[in-house]
Amino acid sequence: MCEATIRKRQDELLAGATVSIDLQGGGYDGRxxxxxxxxxxxxxxxxxxxxxxxxxxxxxxAAATALLNVGCKGKFEISHSSGSLTIRTLQAGAxxxxxxx
Numbered sequence: 428m429c430e431a432t433i434r435k436r437q438d439e440l441l442a443g444a445t446v447s448i449d450l451q452g453g454g455y456d457g458r459x460x461x462x463x464x465x466x467x468x469x470x471x472x473x474x475x476x477x478x479x480x481x482x483x484x485x486x487x488x489a490a491a492t493a494l495l496n497v498g499c500k501g502k503f504e505i506s507h508s509s510g511s512l513t514i515r516t517l518q519a520g521a522x523x524x525x526x527x528x
Contacts, residue, residue: 429493429512437497445515448490450507455484458506460517461491465500490514 432448433440440446460474471491475483490505490512502517 429490430496433490433493433497433499433514437499440514440516441499443516445513448512448514450486450510450512452510454486454507454510455482456508457484457487458504459484459487459491461487461494461503461505463491463495463500463503468495468498471495486512 428450429448432446436444436446457475462472464472471494473483473491477483484507486507487505491503494503494514499516504513504515504517506513
């Protein structure tokens with residue numbers, strides 16, 4: 428669901444719009460900054476800190492992985508609360524399809 432929504436609304440997202448995805452209830456609430464580096468197309472970094480990596484919010488990980496799979500690059504804020512996932516770029520206007528290639 429995350430990847431399909433991001434693909435559909437990618438231009439809006441990269442222009443600075445917030446993309447919301449309703450996942451129904453459940454999951455941990457949280458807010459994470461995700462950085463997808465242009466020179467590393469297979470992983471992402473985050474500002475999330477916890478001694479136990481298994482506690483990383485699964486829905487936020489799914490959204491970050493979807494961004495990576497779609498080819499988005501740069502910094503994004505991903506938050507989840509009560510089944511509502513939101514994604515926004517922190518570099519509005521800085522990312523273009525040409526820069527993503």
